[in-house]
Amino acid sequence: MNIHTYEKAWLAIAMVLIVGFIATITYGAVGPGIAMIDDDGGTIDPDTINDDERFSDPGVTHVSGNEYNVSVVAQAWSYTPGEITVPANSTVNFHVTSRDVTHSFTVVGTNVNTMVVPGQVSQMTVEFDEPGEYGILCNEYCGEYHHTMEGKLNVVPEDEFDLTEVDTEAPDEAQLGNETTINATVSNGMNYDLETTATLEIGDQTVEQDVTVPGHGSEAVAFEVDTADLGTGDHDWTVTVDGYEDGDTLTVTSATEGGDGDA
Numbered sequence: 001m002n003i004h005t006y007e008k009a010w011l012a013i014a015m016v017l018i019v020g021f022i023a024t025i026t027y028g029a030v031g032p033g034i035a036m037i038d039d040d041g042g043t044i045d046p047d048t049i050n051d052d053e054r055f056s057d058p059g060v061t062h063v064s065g066n067e068y069n070v071s072v073v074a075q076a077w078s079y080t081p082g083e084i085t086v087p088a089n090s091t092v093n094f095h096v097t098s099r100d101v102t103h104s105f106t107v108v109g110t111n112v113n114t115m116v117v118p119g120q121v122s123q124m125t126v127e128f129d130e131p132g133e134y135g136i137l138c139n140e141y142c143g144e145y146h147h148t149m150e151g152k153l154n155v156v157p158e159d160e161f162d163l164t165e166v167d168t169e170a171p172d173e174a175q176l177g178n179e180t181t182i183n184a185t186v187s188n189g190m191n192y193d194l195e196t197t198a199t200l201e202i203g204d205q206t207v208e209q210d211v212t213v214p215g216h217g218s219e220a221v222a223f224e225v226d227t228a229d230l231g232t233g234d235h236d237w238t239v240t241v242d243g244y245e246d247g248d249t250l251t252v253t254s255a256t257e258g259g260d261g262d263a
C-alpha cells in the first residue's frame with residue numbers, strides 16, 4: 001500500500017501528540033505527589049477528638065532526627081493550633097482532622113492542600129528546606145465565616161527551633177520569715193535529653209539550677225525562697241529557661257498582718 005508522504009508525516013505527528021498528552025496527564029496525576037484523600041491516615045470519631053491521643057494536644061512533636069509530626073484539628077472557623085512552627089531542613093508529617101464539617105488544610109505557596117473530612121485523618125508529608133512564613137487557609141466552603149478561617153506556618157532557622165516550655169506554680173502570698181517554694185516545670189518536646197539551666201529572678205536575687213529534662217518528658221525544679229531576704233511587699237519573679245519565661249508576683253506580709261488572721 002502506498003501512503004502519501006504528508007499522510008505519513010501527519011500520522012507521526014498525531015502519534016507524538018497522543019503519547020505527549022498521555023505523558024503529561026500521567027505526570028500531573030503522580031509526579032507532583034498529588035493524591036486523593038484515602039483512609040491511610042485512619043479514621044476517628046469526630047465527637048471524641050479530645051480523647052484521642054493523636055489529637056488531644058494538637059501541635060508539633062519531634063519524631064527523630066529532622067522529622068516532626070504536626071497534628072491539627074480544623075473546626076468552624078479556625079485551626080488548632082492556629083500557628084505552627086517547624087524548623088528548616090525538616091520533614092513534616094501533617095495529620096489533620098475535622099471536628100464538624102468538611103474543611104480544607106491549604107498551605108499557601110506549597111503543594112500542601114488537602115480536604116479535611118470529619119471522621120477521617122488526612123495525612124501528608126512535606127519537606128521544608130528554607131525558613132519562611134506561609135498562610136494556611138480553608139478552601140472548602142464551611143459556613144458563614146469560612147473566609148476568616150486561617151492559620152500560620154512558620155519555618156524558622158534550625159538553631160532558633162526547640163520544643164521547650166516552662167510553667168510555674170507558686171503561692172501568691174507568704175509571711176515574712178517563712179520559706180516558700182516556687183515550682184517550675186520544664187518540658188522538652190524533642191526526643192533527646194535537654195540539658196539546661198533554670199533561672200529564678202526575684203527581688204535582686206538570681207538563683208540558678210541545672211536541669212536535665214528527658215526527651216518527650218518534663219522535669220520539676222523547686223526554688224526555695226527565704227522571705228526574710230526579700231522583706232515585706234510585692235515581689236515580681238520570673239523563671240527563665242532558654243529564653244522562655246513564666247512568672248508572677250509574691251506578696252510578703254509582715255508576721256503581724258494578714259497571715260492566718262488569728263493574731
Ligand SMILES: [Cu+2]
Nearest residue numbers: 103138142149
Ligand atoms: Cu473551613
